[in-house]
Amino acid sequence: MKENKIAFITCVNNEDSYKKSLSYIKKLKVPEGIEIEIIAIRNAKCITSAYNEAMQKSDAKYKVYLHQDVYIQNINFIRDILNIFKADQNIGLIGMAGAKIMPVSGIWWEDHCKVGKVYDSHSGTMKLLTFNEINDLYTEVKGIDGLIIITQYDLPWRDDIFDGWHFYDLSQSVEFLRKGFKVVVPNQHTAWCIHDCGYVNTTNGFEESRNKFLDNYSKDIFPLVSILIPAYNQTNYLEQALDSALNQSYRNTEIIICDDSTTSDVQILVEQYMLKNNNIKYINNGGPSGLKGQINIRKCFAASSGEYISYLLHDDLYNSNKIDKMINYFLYDDTLSLITSYRKMININGEYLMDNFRTVCQYPYDTRLTGDEAGRKILFSMINYIGELTTAMFRRKTVDFDIINYDKYKIYCLSDISLWLKLLRKGNMIYISEPLSKFRIHDAQNTFDNTLTSWASIDFFNMIISSYENKVFIKNRKELLESLMSWYKEYAGDFIKFSNQYNNSSKNNAEIIKLRDEYINCYTKFINILLE
Structure with missing residues (x-):
């Protein structure tokens, strides 16, 4: 593996777009001692297999996987990515935009904490997409967009799972995270890249890939x-x-x-x-x-x-x-x-x-x-x-x-x-x-146990008293009295009903006796509070 070599890798099916992408790469400032390699994979069945093929061909330590419609406008791009990698050897991936928190949908751009910048035309019009700002050299994220993915370590792309054109980027992000590497988005004063993708098709295999991603990685990210x-x-x-x-x-x-x-x-x-x-x-x-x-x-x-x-x-x-x-x-x-x-x-x-x-x-x-x-x-x-x-x-x-x-x-x-x-x-x-x-x-529910309403009355009373004693929810005597009066209006009739049932009942089991004693305790305490 050559430490001072960078490979630019693209999966190509549109020669005009790729030619334009190459023209931007050729304008980049190349630091002294750095070697550049260009690899194009054509007629690929899917993007993961294309990237794996290119990875095997290249002996470059640093690899830039970019779409054929991505144009790098930051002429100091090479210097900037090398500075980030040198700042922390644990950084595995760099992307231009990504999710700080992965939403449960698995769709990174639904994260309202997302970060990064890129000029993008997915809505049909080219415009600057700028998300939450980054104050440091970079910030760690849970997943990045695949428009451009830069690595300093080789991990196989999961072509055994993703055989299409969606979610390969988030898959690779989690694969790096699994290995203990960091996935980051850099601080860009001006967006480093233009992504002239046009309308994005999220119907052709998108849902199938999303479900594959969630099936395979939910335990890692949620x-x-x-x-x-x-x-x-x-x-x-x-x-x-x-x-x-x-x-x-x-x-x-x-x-x-x-x-x-x-x-x-x-x-x-x-x-x-x-x-x-x-x-x-x-x-x-x-x-x-x-x-x-x-x-x-x-x-x-x-x-x-x-x-x-x-x-x-x-x-x-x-x-x-x-x-x-x-x-x-x-x-x-x-x-x-x-x-x-x-x-x-x-x-x-x-x-x-x-x-x-x-x-x-x-x-x-x-x-x-x-x-x-x-x-x-x-x-x-x-x-x-x-x-x-x-x-x-x-x-x-x-x-x-x-x-x-x-x-x-x-x-x-x-x-x-x-x-x-x-x-x-x-x-x-x-x-x-x-x-x-x-x-x-x-x-068959406990709901239809006639004694439960009586026990509920006792429970509510004790929760009111305890809340007041601990000064949570009920902060003063005025609020205590207000809450107790609500309790009395709700349950006074049940107490009278229970008393009549108890007096007329031939049953004298332990639960009924306990319930009676608890009722008496509650109402005695209630009266004493009113008389204070």
Whole structure:
């Protein structure tokens, strides 16, 4: 390999464009001692095979892979790229434009943090495309555009995957990143290159190549998302739920199923899926773990390793783009701890039911809320507008292991709301207006346990008191009283109803007694606060 040699490599099928490209190369200032090599590959079946052929032919350390319609107008181009490579031996690729953050679509130019400059005619008119500015000599990126790619190390182009004309550039970017090299875009005072490409065809094999790119590289460029399914004694809805998790357009997921079942039906079903899918982990708990599924929810979390967590209750469904939409927000905002969305209600047959969730939320478009705003909205309205566990996704590092209880207070029913409030203490929230999940209503749900409304009243009261004690969401006595009065209006009737049922009931089991005692404690504390 010749250390002072640069090869300019082009895949050619238009001689006029190539001739013009060569005329610009010949005008470049060549530093003393540097040797130039020109390689043209004609009649290539695809760009990756052409570049591999040229790479094998050349003994130049530095290689400039450029389109035949790219014209280098920076006459100091050679000096400038050599200075960048000499600044850091770990730099593997240089490009003129690229993505700082790779969008979940895999399409680099959809990154609103993209950097670089180039004169380009893809819209039909030649104009300067200038993205976010670079202040240093260069900036690191996740992927670059293939109009021009400059290397100082040889890595094979993936012609075993990409046999067309799209996504070879992002593939090569990730291949270099895999090897520990840096991919960079230089600081250009004036755009170094003109790309006279004309209208870009994104229909001829574009989607096929995009899916190949995502299939092969998602685990390299996107964070792992854990989809957690606490299962119990049913397979019909579970099968549909599992299918919706596996059919996510987002590729980098693990699916954790923790099974509280008293039968083997769930295990038999899941093991059939595991024969075809290597991202499913199944844990048999040997029967009900207790606390009406809360311990199983904890077990799912403990078994997971994803940077982001998304629960999927075994009778609910995800839309295919749920993870994609939510992760794309997380990628661009480190202050977010929680993302939720509108969700639709369905019956046992998957048919949509009417609900007032949209009216309650009042967010007709994607909305960002501070953690404080979002938490206060729950505690002053007594409404879980964020949704059930299936609805949201959260950042793992913003919650401790105990994802159920709220500070020192035990949560009996509203584990989802307790979790949302704890997350909102640590960060902000996005509400997505598009329905991204489906919440199934059926007779076997805990929702139809008559004692749950009573436990929900107790949970809400304790979350209000704890928030006030810790001066989060509820900051002073006036706000405490306001929140408690909302609680009283929402649940006073339930307390009276429960008291009558208890007095008239022949049952005297431990749960009812405990529920009565908790009610008495809450209302005694409520009265004392009012009298202070």
